[in-house]
Amino acid sequence: MAGKRVTLADVARRAGLSSTAASMILNGRPDTRLSQDAHDRVIHAAAELGYRPNLTARGLRTERTDTIGFISDVVATTRFASGLIKGALDNAHAAGHVLLVLETAGEPQREAEAVEAVLDRQVDGVIFATMRSRELYVPPVPDGTRVVLLNATNEQHPVSVLPDEYAGGRAAIELLAEAGHREGILLLGHDAEKERGLFRSMTVARRIAGIRDAMAERSLAFLAEESIWLWEPQNGYAAMTKLIKRHGRALQAIVALNDRLAFGAYQALAEAGLSVPGDVSIVSFDNDELAAYMRPGLTTIALPHEAMGRAAVDAVLDPDRTGEILVPMPVVERDSVAHVS
Amino acid sequence: MAGKRVTLADVARRAGLSSTAASMILNGRPDTRLSQDAHDRVIHAAAELGYRPNLTARGLRTERTDTIGFISDVVATTRFASGLIKGALDNAHAAGHVLLVLETAGEPQREAEAVEAVLDRQVDGVIFATMRSRELYVPPVPDGTRVVLLNATNEQHPVSVLPDEYAGGRAAIELLAEAGHREGILLLGHDAEKERGLFRSMTVARRIAGIRDAMAERSLAFLAEESIWLWEPQNGYAAMTKLIKRHGRALQAIVALNDRLAFGAYQALAEAGLSVPGDVSIVSFDNDELAAYMRPGLTTIALPHEAMGRAAVDAVLDPDRTGEILVPMPVVERDSVAHVS
DNA sequence: GGCCGGTGCTAAATCGATTTAGCAACACGC
């Protein structure tokens, strides 16, 4: 494609009108007294010339750019991070906006740079996202700019989008209880005693609270709780190998605090000759890509990353949305939980 | 933070000079004859007021926005997609640029919209990325705009960044050969006969060519080749279950065409009571997240997603880069290949 | 005939930068 871009002035000239008239007509301004004929001529000329407004120029005048800054500590390492982006992208597209994506690695220096980079480009709003949910430092932002925290909170900016972890935690226990499990349940990843006073993350705390409340309501107690600091497959494998030795067949169900731990548990159970869900049921959290690949498929409470990303964009664009926006965590039932009588 | 942004005019006023002078000084323009004193005053005033140029305004005048459009068919579903973005983000940041990320789901309609959306915002260049490497349709783009294809090619735009799949394919075979494997090698995922005339993807074709050339050079032949159209764990599992039955202990090594197939193969081997790498060695491609979680760790030829993303940004910013830019695929050695004598 | 109000449109200012063109003051050479 060659030549320069068509400008509003070109359209106006072609229509035999001023660019004032062309601007008003193309923006559908109400209460202008421009004739029907003028409307027709401008719209026709614009179509004919393939006119598209230069948003840089418009932005300069209107201070609106139809662009949202999406600043994240991490974008690639987890499916969660990219899910947030995808959801945000979807709703931004639907609203005719576009996303400026920046990564900070969680370093305050880069966070500050990122904020400046997006403000220099006059974004309409900023979304701050984190992997590990937490109270997030937000560099100073001018008053008018709308800020939404995604999977994070901040005192000065009260608009946060979070997964409804409390309800998710309850759902995991409800699922096991409805399948008839009442005994021999193991909590893999957290021990109330050992981790007392340690801060893991805001949302994980709620997840665990949901689990414990649902247990208590049903007068259920865990057979064992195993604290694991890093929720990686290797650690899940090691912990489960030990626990199988200790508890043997008393072990009937596992609540794993994420899918990677569950994956490690599968490996340990297979080595010990125990089958899932025949001998042991497992329910977990996150719905990692992994969960679908495992055999049998892992039943898990999904982290609703895309829905969260979508909610964040909606919140940026709707000035009335405020406070904590909780996004439900869907229960993804596969084949790792057996019914017992 | 309150109040309006500081403008160049504010800085100039404070320094007691014209904004022309302030602009020239802050941009480090050569050959202006402005005094050292004027320099000091402007720089001092800018620092004092915390001046940051409005890039929208600058962009309007200079037609440069320090912004690159990153248009991808998919951003979230695979680690590959998000790796490309992360790499691009890294080098964009290093070069003081920022990325406008858009997703198209591979639909021409959305591709066209995406191009218009980024051009309307006067980006300095556009990167088109795909998951499945292919000749990509690129909507018309004005002459001056630099276009780079990432994991794709296009006739009109000769700048492409691709993984060096041919060398990667060779590397897989070299690895097995050096470990002493000469017989009982299975190619999992492709059968030359069955797939004749079918087009999978440009890069996969090169991968397979590298594999076959390296085999031929060493006068090696596959024990069997198994065509699998969709490279998912379930299909790898099914195919391997069948192949183990058919070939038994003759099977000594597997070249899996991606890690998800290898994962399925692991499951089938474990069920058949065969150990990796004791009974069967496996080498694979991609270096999915999965590969590190598997037991034993999977040796695989990595898809260099981040390096590719970085290379794409470099190519956009350097007008001299042209043609195919091949990014090496690193060999990631874990524990799935045994030495045999 | 003059005033009023409505209709249909446009000139010019504006956003915040960059860039072009050129002015005033001074030194120098002859």
Next chain:
DNA sequence: GCGTGTTGCTAAATCGATTTAGCACCGGCC
């Protein structure tokens, strides 16, 4: 004392849109 350069700086144009303020014309009414 007069042209010629150099030095140090600025006024104004420009990019492409939006928006403010207001002009010219017409018809109707007294």
